[in-house]
Amino acid sequence: METKTAKLLDGKALAEKIHQELSVRITESQAKIGxxxxxxxxxxxxxxxxxxxxxxxxxxxxxxxxxxxxxxxxxxxxxxxxxxxxxxxxxxxxxxxxxxxxxxxxxxxxxxxxxxxxxxKDADGLHPVNLGRLVRGEAGLRSCTPAGVMRLLQEYDIPLRGKQAVVVGRSILVGKPMALMLLEADATVTVAHSRSLDLSAIVKNADILIAAVGRPGLITAEMVKPDAVVVDVGMNRVTDASGKSRLVGDVHWESTAGVAGFITPVPGGVGPMTVAILLQNTVASYLRKAGS
Structure with a gap:
């Protein structure tokens, strides 16, 4: 029987595309703005x-x-x-x-x-005013990592309306704004965290799973619903027995890639998107000030 492998959500390729779009926008605007x-x-x-x-x-x-x-x-x-x-x-x-x-x-x-x-000028999108704008659904600079995740889901035409989304992690950097952005996209959102009872049962319900806790390999294949969309925000440096270090996510990638429908790699998934949105926020602020 053929082994199933999830489709990759390639943040590196999408970040490259965003960089090119920003470069064109800047070149066009610079002559006018000076x-x-x-x-x-x-x-x-x-x-x-x-x-x-x-x-x-x-x-x-x-x-x-x-x-x-x-x-x-x-x-x-x-x-x-x-x-x-x-x-x-x-x-x-x-x-x-x-x-x-x-x-x-x-x-x-x-x-x-x-x-x-x-x-x-809050390029990171973390100022209380910008978080307040997000809560109210008003325009403003958005927190880079969750906004990068949303852009990645959009790029791959992943439907969110009415879907069960589970965010594991409740930090002000990722978990909380991520939950708000998913709500804004009409997903039904659950936020789980280190104090949640029976994390496996909560995660198993997720059509869209966002892991953002900073614990290597916390999410394993048996916790993931078949064909779920798995976005791994974790960036953990681990050292193997030979003393070699590498970056791994919060999701046990090797096993989960055989269950999920879509999955982000680590590195090369969410990381490049965070930087791309940081640049996008800066350019948005630049264009708004110039009234273009």
Missing amino acids: RPPGLAVLMVGDNPASAAYVRNKERACAKVGIASFGKHFPTETTQAELESVIAELNQDEQVDGILVQLPLPDHLDAVTLLHQIDPD
């Missing part, structure tokens, strides 16, 4: 994973024609210094998007810094 869009990424300290993420974002900016106003601060930078930099960037006409790369050193308060960012 400058490129600008994104400022603030990084504090020398976390190697953060440095890699920031380089990745800056490379993506360069590829589509967004100017980077990245600022790298030493670990001992104070809260007041960072707030002052954000206030300057809020006023800077060249800057359309601002984001603070997390995690921050322990002495800094990330939430307070986020609150200082002008909501219309």
Whole structure:
């Protein structure tokens, strides 16, 4: 009997397509506006994973024609210094998007810094004003990872209206905004988490399953409904017995790919989409300011 394999939801390919669309849009708008869009990424300290993420974002900016106003601060930078930099960037006409790369050193308060960012320059879509707009179904900058997931589902013509969607994870970064976006698309949404009783039974109902908890291999094949759409937001670095490390998701990919109808790979699924939506948010802010 032929072994079934789920169709891939290829975030890498779709991100590439979005980059090309943004590049064309920027080229067309720049002549009229007189400058490129600008994104400022603030990084504090020398976390190697953060440095890699920031380089990745800056490379993506360069590829589509967004100017980077990245600022790298030493670990001992104070809260007041960072707030002052954000206030300057809020006023800077060249800057359309601002984001603070997390995690921050322990002495800094990330939430307070986020609150200082002008909501219309909030490239990460995480400011309370933008989350409020999402709750109310109003236009605004959307949280990058869940918005990337929605765009991926749309690209593959996956119907959401009336479907049972289960989001595993309730973080403000992914789980909560993800549930709201699925509700907005007329899905019937359940949010499960580490305190949920009988997680398997909840997950088994899902036509659309979003795993976003940060626990490697938490979702196994027997928990997944046949032909379900499985989106793995998890990015976990694991080290095998030989000392080699690799990235894995929250879903046990090898077994689940034999049950699901569609599945995202890790890496190459949701990760590239997060960066693509970050750029899209920056360009949206740029065009709105220019009235185009």
